[in-house]
Each structure stands twice: as structure tokens, then as C-alpha cells.
Amino acid sequence: MTTPCRTVACLIETYLDDELEPSQLLEVEKHTATCTTCRERIQLDRAIRMGVRRTVATRASASFRARVTHSMTAERWASSERAQVASGVPTWRAVGLAVAATVAAVMGLERQNVPAADGSARPVQANATPVGLDALIDQFVDWHARPLPPEITNANDLPGFEPYVGVPVRPGKLDPFGAKLLGGRILPVKEQNCAAMLQYTLDGSHRVSIYVFDPRVVGTRPSRLHRKDIGSTPVYVGQIKGWSIAAAERKGVGYAIASDLGDDASAELALAAAPGP
Amino acid sequence: MSFLGKKRPSRPDAFEAQTLEHLDALYAVSCRLTKAPLDAEDLVQDTLVKAMRARDQYEPGTNLKAWLFKILHNTFINKYRRGGLERVVLEGPDADPLADGWVSAASMRALRDPETQVLRPLVQEEIHKALDELPEEFRLAVVLSDVEELSYKEIADVMNCPVGTVMSRLHRGRRLLQKRLYDHAVYLGIAPVNDAPSEEAGAVDIAAYRARKRGHG
Numbered sequence: 120m121t122t123p124c125r126t127v128a129c130l131i132e133t134y135l136d137d138e139l140e141p142s143q144l145l146e147v148e149k150h151t152a153t154c155t156t157c158r159e160r161i162q163l164d165r166a167i168r169m170g171v172r173r174t175v176a177t178r179a180s181a182s183f184r185a186r187v188t189h190s191m192t193a194e195r196w197a198s199s200e201r202a203q204v205a206s207g208v209p210t211w212r213a214v215g216l217a218v219a220a221t222v223a224a225v226m227g228l229e230r231q232n233v234p235a236a237d238g239s240a241r242p243v244q245a246n247a248t249p250v251g252l253d254a255l256i257d258q259f260v261d262w263h264a265r266p267l268p269p270e271i272t273n274a275n276d277l278p279g280f281e282p283y284v285g286v287p288v289r290p291g292k293l294d295p296f297g298a299k300l301l302g303g304r305i306l307p308v309k310e311q312n313c314a315a316m317l318q319y320t321l322d323g324s325h326r327v328s329i330y331v332f333d334p335r336v337v338g339t340r341p342s343r344l345h346r347k348d349i350g351s352t353p354v355y356v357g358q359i360k361g362w363s364i365a366a367a368e369r370k371g372v373g374y375a376i377a378s379d380l381g382d383d384a385s386a387e388l389a390l391a392a393a394p395g396p
Numbered sequence: 397m398s399f400l401g402k403k404r405p406s407r408p409d410a411f412e413a414q415t416l417e418h419l420d421a422l423y424a425v426s427c428r429l430t431k432a433p434l435d436a437e438d439l440v441q442d443t444l445v446k447a448m449r450a451r452d453q454y455e456p457g458t459n460l461k462a463w464l465f466k467i468l469h470n471t472f473i474n475k476y477r478r479g480g481l482e483r484v485v486l487e488g489p490d491a492d493p494l495a496d497g498w499v500s501a502a503s504m505r506a507l508r509d510p511e512t513q514v515l516r517p518l519v520q521e522e523i524h525k526a527l528d529e530l531p532e533e534f535r536l537a538v539v540l541s542d543v544e545e546l547s548y549k550e551i552a553d554v555m556n557c558p559v560g561t562v563m564s565r566l567h568r569g570r571r572l573l574q575k576r577l578y579d580h581a582v583y584l585g586i587a588p589v590n591d592a593p594s595e596e597a598g599a600v601d602i603a604a605y606r607a608r609k610r611g612h613g
Contacts, residue, residue: 132566132570133563136541136548138548164570167523167573167577170520171523171527171539172543173520174527175424175427175428175527175539176424179419179420179437179440183440184416184419186437186441187416187440187441188416190444190445191412191415191416191445191448194448194449195412195448198448265438
């Protein structure tokens with residue numbers, strides 16, 4: 120007696136999933152050897168699966184792949200660092216080591232001329248070629264537009280970022296602007312170099328992201344921003360994707376601001392992040 | 397490079413290299429889960445950082461891709477899923493019985509291009525919408541099975557549920573897809589109206605399907 124179509128139809132899904140018991144498998148194959156309709160059912164099921172496969176197949180973009188590789192590299196270092204902490208090797212406070220290529224904000228550095236307390240700031244590799252501030256600014260804008268939660272929320276923990284950024288990362292004196300520090304993250308910029316991001320709110324309503332980076336890695340002259348001298352200090356300002364951006368270099372440290380403020384306010388914040396002598 | 401006198405691991409190892417081989421798959425599944433490319437990127441990135449941290453828990457020789465999907469799914473549930481869980485849809489009684497793989501020959505021919513035997517292009521477009529409209533857990537099960545070709549057991553592990561639940565989600569997800577495609581084909585006038593899968597006289601409900609499964613198992 121042959122198996123009825125309805126019974127076989129119930130098994131087709133599992134058959135195509137390659138999960139049938141051997142006895143059921145035989146049943147299906149025996150039936151479909153002679154039943155055109157059930158063979159067509161199988162073909163339709165296969166066609167839909169192929170359709171799903173074609174619909175879902177997506178390739179990660181090259182830039183995303185690069186970002187992921189960066190964050191995995193950063194995590195590798197962080198793991199290594201945690202292992203050293205666990206094994207009792209003295210080191211700086213292991214804060215914010217979980218570096219995803221995500222938002223980071225670094226805000227004002229009132230003490231940016233103070234060398235890293237433990238002298239652990241990582242030197243830039245001699246052969247590092249700048250990744251380009253223009254490209255980095257696009258990243259800054261994206262990270263500002265879609266911020267992730269901070270890795271640290273205490274300003275005292277900021278120096279823990281310094282070994283990754285390579286320059287001092289300290290809280291700025293932004294009280295006059297009504298700025299409140301929400302927290303900070305680090306994010307990969309190029310190879311072993313990271314930027315720090317400090318997230319602030321201004322008057323409780325404006326989000327401001329301040330990035331601190333090593334200008335030797337990325338350069339300081341963004342081509343899409345225009346120069347605006349505040350006193351004798353050049354600041355580069357402009358609008359990108361609707362956000363106000365300002366970048367400046369002070370005492371060998373690069374700063375960038377992303378906010379919804381105007382050019383003038385951003386430029387002032389950039390200088391407040393990097394106070395003059 | 398020296399770092400506090402300690403050598404820093406500067407090169408990706410085999411685990412990282414193998415993990416990155418699955419980036420496209422993780423991203424594709426993440427896109428279907430989050431339905432937004434930028435959220436999908438964040439989800440994958442979080443997943444891979446977590447995988448790096450949990451790498452000691454990975455058992456060599458087991459399916460690395462399935463292990464990564466498990467982390468992705470957990471991360472999605474914890475951080476990205478907005479709104480409440482879809483428990484009513486997922487675990488509640490079946491709202492309406494679906495045709496149990498029972499489609500007439502005429503319907504099947506209507507959905508496929510007679511020349512190439514692949515789905516008609518217009519139906520193909522509809523798959524995208526239909527997938528996105530599936531309840532999340534159905535969608536994930538279908539994608540993990542049909543696209544990533546994970547076994548029932550591996551999917552059960554990824555979704556942290558019994559194998560029977562995976563089978564039910566797959567079955568219901570696929571039937572919903574099929575019904576949606578069929579309705580679309582009727583709408584386009586390439587399939588007859590009176591032959592919709594959900595209206596089959598002999599439609600079998602999921603409970604009966606499960607009972608049969610148990611009987612066979």
C-alpha cells in the first residue's frame with residue numbers, strides 16, 4: 120500500500136530539512152518516485168527556500184568589516200590587559216577596556232598638558248600613516264548621531280583611556296557652558312590607535328560629543344571644514360550631515376566636537392576642551 | 397609592541413579569523429532581526445566583542461557559526477528588541493489553523509515560472525516583505541534553517557528552546573510565508589482565488605501536526 124499524499128505532504132518540510140528518520144525518508148522517496156504532485160510540492164518548497172536565501176543574503180560593507188576588525192583587535196588588547204590585572208601586574212585602572220567600535224566622546228581637557236600619571240601613554244608607531252581626519256570626522260558624526268551607552272561615567276576614570284588614545288584624556292572645565300559629563304568611551308581609529316569620546320549634555324537639552332585623539336595618527340586639517348581663528352588659535356568648523364563639527368589641535372592633542380549647536384558655539388567648545396596656556 | 401613591559405597580542409589568531417569568516421552571515425541574520433542596517437551593524441559588533449570575551453566557552457569542534465548566532469540572539473533580546481515579547485504569538489495556542497503543506501498542483505504551478513522553475517520575480521519581491529512581517533522568532537528560525545542551514549538541534553541551542561518548539565516555529569513560519577506568497581499570487585492574478593492554502597478543506601492544525609511528529613519520533 121502506498122503512503123497517501125497527505126501524509127507525505129506533512130513530511131516534506133522535515134525531508135527538505137534533512138531531519139527525517141530513515142524509515143520516513145524511504146517512505147517519502149518511494150512515494151515521490153511515482154507521484155508528480157508531491158514532487159511539485161517539494162519543488163515549490165525548495166523554490167521558496169531559495170527565494171528566502173536570495174532575500175536574506177547580504178554582505179557586510181568593507182567599512183563595517185574594518186570597524187569590526189578594529190573592535191576585535193581592541194578587545195584582544197583589553198583581554199590581555201585584564202589578564203595582566205588578574206595576574207597582579209600593576210597597571211592603571213582597568214576601565215573602559217571594552218572597546219567596541221562605537222561611540223566615544225571626549226570632552227574638555229583642562230589638564231591636557233599634564234603627562235599621563237603613570238607614563239603609560241602608548242607611543243604612536245613611527246610608521247603610522249594618518250588615516251585622514253576627513254574620514255574620521257564622518258565616523259565622529261555617526262557616533263554622535265547614534266550614541267551608545269558610555270563605558271565609564273566617572274570623570275576620574277578618564278585617564279584609563281590614555282594608553283589607548285596615546286594623549287592625555289582629562290575632563291574639561293565646561294561648567295561655564297552648563298555642560299554635564301554623561302560618560303565616555305573609546306573607539307578604534309586606526310590599527311592600535313583609538314580616540315576617546317566624552318558625552319556631555321549642555322543645559323540639559325543639547326548633546327555634545329567631544330573626541331580626543333592623537334593628531335599624529337589622523338592629521339588636523341580637515342578639507343571640508345573651514346578655518347575660523349579664535350584669537351590666534353585656528354579652529355576648523357562646518358556642518359556635516361546636519362551636525363555642527365569643530366576640530367582643533369592644542370599642545371599636540373587633537374579635539375573634535377559634534378553637536379547640534381552653531382559654528383561659533385562649537386568652536387568655543389573646542390577651545391574649552393583644549394584650553395589655552 | 398611593549399606595553400607596560402608586557403607583550404601585547406598584536407595579530408588575530410585562528411579564532412578571530414574563523415569568526416570573521418562568519419561576518420556576512422551574522423550581518424545578514426542581524427539585518428533580518430533588527431530590520432535596520434545600522435542597528436544590524438551595532439548588533440553584530442556587540443556580538444563579536446562578546447564572542448571575544450567568551451571565547452574560552454567555545455568548544456572547538458562544535459559549530460562556531462551556531463555559537464556566534466547564540467550570542468547574537470541573546471544580545472538582540474537583551475539590548476535591541478524593542479517592545480514586549482511576542483509570547484502570545486509564540487507560545488499561545490495557534491490562532492488559526494494553517495494548511496499543512498497541502499497546496500494544490502495548480503497553485504504550485506502558478507507560483508513558479510514555468511520556464512525556469514524558480515519563483516516568479518514578483519513573488520520573490522514579496523518574500524522580503526513577508527519575511528519581515530513574520531513574528532520575530534519564526535523569522536529567525538526560518539532564516540537559521542533555510543539560509544544558514546543549521547540543524548534543528550543547533551537552532552534549538554541558538555534560540556534556547558526545545559527542538560519541538562523549533563519545529564513548530566519553522567513550520568508555522570514557512571506556512572505563513574507560503575500563504576502570504578499565495579495571497580500575493582492571487583492578487584496578481586497568477587493563481588486561482590478559490591485555492592488558497594489556508595482555505596483547503598483538509599487543512600490540518602499544528603496540534604495534529606505535532607501529534608503526528610511525536611508519533612513518528
